[in-house]
Amino acid sequence: MIRDYNMKEYKKNAFRQSKHRGEIASRVRVPGGKIDSQSLMRVVEIAEKYGNGTINITSRQGFEIPHIRIEDRDKVNEELQLIIENTGVNQEEAGKGYPASGTRNVGACPGSDLCPFACYDTKEMAAKIDKMIYPNNHHVKIACTGCSNDCAHVRLNDFGIIGQTEPQYDPDRCIGCEQCVQYCSKRSVGALSVVNGKIIRDTNKCIGCGVCVNYCPTRAWTRSKEKYFRLELLGRTGKKNPRMAGDFLKWADEESILKMIKNTYEYLDKYLDMAAVEAKEHIGYIVDRTGVEEFLKYAMKDVELGPKCEMAGRIYWEGKRYDQTNELRKSMYRFSGREE
Ligand code: SF4
Numbered sequence: 001m002i003r004d005y006n007m008k009e010y011k012k013n014a015f016r017q018s019k020h021r022g023e024i025a026s027r028v029r030v031p032g033g034k035i036d037s038q039s040l041m042r043v044v045e046i047a048e049k050y051g052n053g054t055i056n057i058t059s060r061q062g063f064e065i066p067h068i069r070i071e072d073r074d075k076v077n078e079e080l081q082l083i084i085e086n087t088g089v090n091q092e093e094a095g096k097g098y099p100a101s102g103t104r105n106v107g108a109c110p111g112s113d114l115c116p117f118a119c120y121d122t123k124e125m126a127a128k129i130d131k132m133i134y135p136n137n138h139h140v141k142i143a144c145t146g147c148s149n150d151c152a153h154v155r156l157n158d159f160g161i162i163g164q165t166e167p168q169y170d171p172d173r174c175i176g177c178e179q180c181v182q183y184c185s186k187r188s189v190g191a192l193s194v195v196n197g198k199i200i201r202d203t204n205k206c207i208g209c210g211v212c213v214n215y216c217p218t219r220a221w222t223r224s225k226e227k228y229f230r231l232e233l234l235g236r237t238g239k240k241n242p243r244m245a246g247d248f249l250k251w252a253d254e255e256s257i258l259k260m261i262k263n264t265y266e267y268l269d270k271y272l273d274m275a276a277v278e279a280k281e282h283i284g285y286i287v288d289r290t291g292v293e294e295f296l297k298y299a300m301k302d303v304e305l306g307p308k309c310e311m312a313g314r315i316y317w318e319g320k321r322y323d324q325t326n327e328l329r330k331s332m333y334r335f336s337g338r339e340e
Pocket residue numbers: 109110111112115116117118119145146147148149150151152
């Protein structure tokens with residue numbers, strides 16, 4: 001691997017290391033994946049002027065402009081200014097580019113700006129969270145998805161925020177077509193049934209997906225005024241122990257979730273292993289070290305959950321343990337007929 005001695009500084013400035021000597025890639029932060037056309041044009045201009053005319057769209061909904069010569073970094077930073085301002089990203093000094101890269105771009109599905117199934121404005125929420133946590137070099141991943149369909153794959157994030165609605169039933173508008181029952185059963189969890197001509201919702205089963213609201217022809221089902229969220233905690237990718245996030249809160253309010261995220265940075269300030277900074281110790285592994293109780297002690301500080309909120313007594317994580325077993329590897333060798 002070719003390493004430039006200034007790489008640490010470039011990384012902090014949101015430039016990415018390249019395998020090509022003398023080159024770096026410019027990371028463009030796009031909270032919620034929402035960018036205006038003027039900024040998008042600027043990304044293209046930078047790629048044409050300083051790169052080789054190609055752009056990578058990242059899995060976290062930002063851009064990377066590769067093949068930039070290291071000596072062009074300052075000029076690229078100046079050109080990034082318009083994008084930084086238009087996307088509302090916090091900055092330390094105008095014209096100097098992005099001040100951090102550790103805390104990742106906050107992702108979002110299209111949300112209520114576009115999708116009829118959305119329970120909230122995911123883009124707005126992503127922008128709000130980004131404003132609250134950026135710049136920061138702690139390695140934290142957050143994503144917002146508008147409903148339990150989870151198009152944003154939030155369970156691979158440290159904080160996965162899933163919109164919920166509590167459907168409201170008006171029997172006077174109901175014509176008994178049972179569409180809601182069928183759709184809830186086919187597309188969701190089957191929480192609806194018909195009793196004496198009325199539709200009954202099993203509140204223990206209902207996940208607040210809003211499918212019944214979308215398919216009711218008479219608006220007998222409507223969305224609750226209050227917005228609710230399911231919070232999935234500490235999912236991760238990675239080589240050692242990738243895993244899906246675990247259920248933590250259901251029917252939570254926005255304020256509680258934002259507070260938890262903010263509090264988490266205090267936990268990281270205290271427990272991040274400075275020797276592991278270069279190795280980008282992931283928050284999930286820090287929680288493995290300290291125990292989840294210690295993490296929650298920080299994360300839940302001054303959080304007042306609403307009366308409807310349910311909290312998991314225990315978080316269950318399922319994932320691969322490549323650091324603990326070689327059984328899978330052995331069986332793969334056996335299957336291929338190779339000797340170890
Ligand atoms: S997660 Fe739900 S709201 Fe978001 S795009 Fe998918 S279906 Fe629409």
